[in-house]
Structure formats: C-alpha cells, structure tokens
Amino acid sequence: ADGASPATDFAWSPDGRRIAYRHRDTLYTRALEGGTLRPVATGFEMHSPAWSPDGAWIAYVSGNPEFVFSTSIFGNLAPSAIWLVSAAGGQPIPVTDNKSLNVSAVWLPGGRQLLFVSDRDGGRDIYRVTLRSSGQPAGPPTRLTTGLNVHTISLSADGKRLAYSVFTETANVWSLPVPQGDAVSVSQAAAVTTGKQIIEGLDVSRDGRWLAFDSDRSGNQDIYKVPLAGGEPEQLTTDPQDDFSPAWSPDGKEIAFHSFRHGTRDIFIISAAGGPAEPVVATPAQERGAHWSPDGQQLVFESNQAGKYEFYVVSRKGRTWGAPRRLTRDVGLPRGSVRWSPDGRFIAYTGVQSLDIISPAGGEPRKLVDVQDLLEPVPENLAWSPDSRLVYYVAHDAGGQAGLWAVALTGGAPRLLVRFNDPATDFGRGRFAVSGNRFYFPLEKRESDIWTAEVLTR
Numbered sequence: 001a002d003g004a005s006p007a008t009d010f011a012w013s014p015d016g017r018r019i020a021y022r023h024r025d026t027l028y029t030r031a032l033e034g035g036t037l038r039p040v041a042t043g044f045e046m047h048s049p050a051w052s053p054d055g056a057w058i059a060y061v062s063g064n065p066e067f068v069f070s071t072s073i074f075g076n077l078a079p080s081a082i083w084l085v086s087a088a089g090g091q092p093i094p095v096t097d098n099k100s101l102n103v104s105a106v107w108l109p110g111g112r113q114l115l116f117v118s119d120r121d122g123g124r125d126i127y128r129v130t131l132r133s134s135g136q137p138a139g140p141p142t143r144l145t146t147g148l149n150v151h152t153i154s155l156s157a158d159g160k161r162l163a164y165s166v167f168t169e170t171a172n173v174w175s176l177p178v179p180q181g182d183a184v185s186v187s188q189a190a191a192v193t194t195g196k197q198i199i200e201g202l203d204v205s206r207d208g209r210w211l212a213f214d215s216d217r218s219g220n221q222d223i224y225k226v227p228l229a230g231g232e233p234e235q236l237t238t239d240p241q242d243d244f245s246p247a248w249s250p251d252g253k254e255i256a257f258h259s260f261r262h263g264t265r266d267i268f269i270i271s272a273a274g275g276p277a278e279p280v281v282a283t284p285a286q287e288r289g290a291h292w293s294p295d296g297q298q299l300v301f302e303s304n305q306a307g308k309y310e311f312y313v314v315s316r317k318g319r320t321w322g323a324p325r326r327l328t329r330d331v332g333l334p335r336g337s338v339r340w341s342p343d344g345r346f347i348a349y350t351g352v353q354s355l356d357i358i359s360p361a362g363g364e365p366r367k368l369v370d371v372q373d374l375l376e377p378v379p380e381n382l383a384w385s386p387d388s389r390l391v392y393y394v395a396h397d398a399g400g401q402a403g404l405w406a407v408a409l410t411g412g413a414p415r416l417l418v419r420f421n422d423p424a425t426d427f428g429r430g431r432f433a434v435s436g437n438r439f440y441f442p443l444e445k446r447e448s449d450i451w452t453a454e455v456l457t458r
Contacts, residue, residue: 201245
C-alpha cells in the first residue's frame with residue numbers, strides 16, 4: 001500500500017526497551033515489557049521516527065511519506081519537514097521548513113546534531129543541523145555533499161560509517177491509441193516528450209492540440225505546455241515552489257494546478273499564455289487534483305479540510321471564486337482522483353475500494369466498480385471517454401503490475417485495455433489523460449545503488 005504503515009514505520013529506542021511508531025496522525029511510544037501506550041505528538045503525515053542517542057528526543061518527518069514507502073509513487077517530489085519532540089511528549093519543534101523535501105533524519109553521536117536529506121538547494125544532498133539543548137536549531141542547516149542525488153541515509157552505531165542510497169529517475173509522456181479489442185502491451189506506446197526530467201501530472205487541451213505537464217526540467221516542478229504536433233516546451237510558471245497536476249479549461253484559455261507556494265497544497269489557475277497565477281482555494285488544508293466543469297465556471301478537487309480527504313466543488317462569478325462546497329461525505333481516502341464528465345451530468349471519483357459517480361449537485365453516489373476481493377485491482381486515477389459513456393481508470397493487480405481499465409457508465413464488468421508490462425519502465429504516478437482516441441501517460445525509468453562513506457567529525 002502507498003504511504004507509511006505502523007508495521008514498517010517504527011524505531012527502536014537506543015536501549016532497545018521502547019519503540020516509537022506512527023498510527024494515523026499520532027506518534028506513540030511504548031515499552032516492550034508491560035508498558036502503556038503513550039501519545040507523543042500529532043501532526044500531518046508523520047513518518048520515519050528516529051530516537052536520539054540518549055533516548056530523550058525523537059526526530060520525525062511530516063509530509064510526503066510516499067517518497068520512502070510508496071510502491072506506485074516512490075520518490076515522490078512533494079515537500080516535507082523534519083520535526084523534533086521530547087520522547088516524554090510535549091510541543092513539537094520544527095527543525096526545517098516545509099518548502100522543500102526534508103527526509104531521513106539520523107542522529108550523530110552526542111545527540112546534538114542531525115544529518116538529513118534535502119533538495120532545498122536543487123538536487124538531493126546530505127545536510128547537517130546543530131541543535132541546542134532545548135531542541136531548537138542553533139542555526140541554518142549546512143550542506144555537506146553536492147550532486148549526490150541521495151534518497152535515504154543510515155548511520156552506524158559508532159557514527160563512523162554512513163550508508164546511503166542513490167536514486168535516479170526520469171519520466172516522460174508516452175501515448176498509444178485506445179484499444180478497441182483485446183488488451184495491448186504498453187510496449188506499443190510512442191514517446192511524446194523526451195529529456196532528463198520527471199513528469200508527474202499532465203492534461204491535453206480539449207481541441208487536442210496542446211499537452212500541459214509538470215516537470216523539473218528547470219530545477220523544481222513547474223507547469224509547461226507543448227504542441228502535440230511537435231515543438232519546444234514553453235514554461236508557464238517560474239515560482240521557486242513546486243507546481244503540479246495541470247488541467248486545461250474547456251475553452252483552452254486557462255490551466256488549473258496545485259502548488260506549495262503557501263506551504264500546503266493550494267489550487268491556482270493561470271492563463272494558458274502565461275502570466276501571474278491566481279489563487280482559487282488557499283487554506284491551511286491540502287487542496288489538490290482540480291478538474292474543470294464543462295462550462296469552465298467550476299472546479300472539482302480533493303481536500304482534507306474536514307480532517308480526511310473528501311471532494312469539493314468551487315464556483316466563480318466573473319473573476320471571483322466563491323467558497324468551496326463539499327460534495328462527498330464518506331470517501332476518507334489518503335489520496336484520490338476526481339473528474340467531471342464531458343457532458344456535465346456526473347462527477348466520477350475513486351473511493352476506498354471503489355469507483356463512484358455522483359451528481360454535481362450532490363446526493364447519493366452510485367458505484368461503478370466495487371472491489372470486494374482485495375486481490376482484485378482497486379481503482380486509482382481515472383478519466384472519462386470523450387463521449388461520457390466510459391470511465392477509464394488505473395489499477396494495480398495483486399502482483400503490483402499496473403493496467404488501464406474501462407467500465408461503462410451503465411455498469412458491467414470492467415475491461416482491461418493496456419498492460420504496463422514493459423520491464424524497463426514503470427507507470428509513473430499513475431496519472432493519464434485521454435484525447436480523442438488516444439491515451440497519454442508518463443512512463444518512468446528508475447535506477448538505484450547503495451554506497452557507504454566514512455564520516456569525519458571535527
């Protein structure tokens with residue numbers, strides 16, 4: 001499963017008598033012999049706890065557990081922050097900001113310095129931060145390596161040897177015709193974009209002429225567009241914070257996306273010709289995955305402002321966007337997908353183990369796919385056919401292989417269309433788009449190695 005789980009995301013205390021682990025939004029400690037469960041801290045997407053050598057402090061990461069634990073989006077680009085809390089509980093202390101990726105905290109001997117991985121200066125490297133006795137950082141982090149492209153780190157007990165993994169990936173957009181008969185292999189797809197970059201989200205304009213995508217080709221993740229007939233990509237956003245998941249408006253004049261410009265995911269729109277981005281929904285919660293209504297006057301998106309992820313609709317009059325309206329009540333996904341049908345009659349979204357449709361006005365949803373056996377593929381990301389008669393969706397089978405499926409709006413058994421069975425590639429973040437009779441999707445290539453290094457201290 002994607003994200004951290006209590007079974008894999010825990011840490012032993014230095015004396016081996018206690019463990020720290022995360023369950024939902026709370027970090028706990030527990031003694032192995034007759035101990036009671038002690039809540040230590042609560043926070044957003046907590047994971048990767050690490051005890052200090054004296055057992056007094058626990059460092060942990062808030063945000064982007066998929067970077068470490070996911071199967072389908074391993075190495076995810078979203079930002080995260082490192083925090084510190086007393087092992088006895090108390091007010092958590094921020095060690096880093098959450099404007100870049102900050103993960104994999106390990107303690108140096110003595111318990112006054114942390115090493116961690118960050119991409120705050122571009123590529124992923126190792127940083128060191130010194131802590132006061134209060135737990136507060138004594139100053140800004142110091143960069144120790146350059147160009148290492150490190151993923152995670154681990155330190156020997158004596159602090160003299162460092163092990164680190166190097167992770168490299170590229171992801172470009174590929175395309176193939178929507179199969180009309182038997183399922184086909186992704187090996188039949190043709191490349192649409194090329195280059196050393198990571199593309200996560202994409203969309204095709206309604207007229208089929210333009211591809212919009214997010215890419216780190218210039219450093220951080222920004223929004224680009226390129227003619228599908230060929231040509232050079234044009235960069236539309238230049239903010240130093242990451243921008244993701246572009247979605248074309250029906251008239252092709254605007255692009256919606258979500259960004260970390262205010263520290264959490266917020267929904268923005270930008271002119272397809274470029275220019276300043278306009279906030280649509282910007283709250284302390286996480287808002288993402290926006291998609292347009294056919295008339296271009298509404299957006300449907302997901303948000304956890306109610307404490308768990310649900311789907312919302314926001315409308316505008318003229319240039320003014322109103323307050324979001326909650327559409328669903330019991331989805332509760334850690335991450336979902338939602339799309340308005342081209343004819344405007346329905347909104348399709350992924351549930352916990354289902355694919356549902358609902359009226360844009362709300363009401364009782366109807367299940368198109370309801371997975372009862374967990375060995376069956378569970379719907380993830382989705383898209384509509386241009387005629388609104390089919391919903392396409394991505395699902396991984398019990399062996400972890402991705403496939404593209406179709407289910408009719410009238411119901412019936414889903415049909416497998418594309419097998420992502422090329423051993424040289426992975427199906428990226430599972431996002432895809434449909435234009436006319438073609439699928440568009442990122443294919444990802446991954447490489448990794450493990451290295452060791454001697455740690456010299458002064």
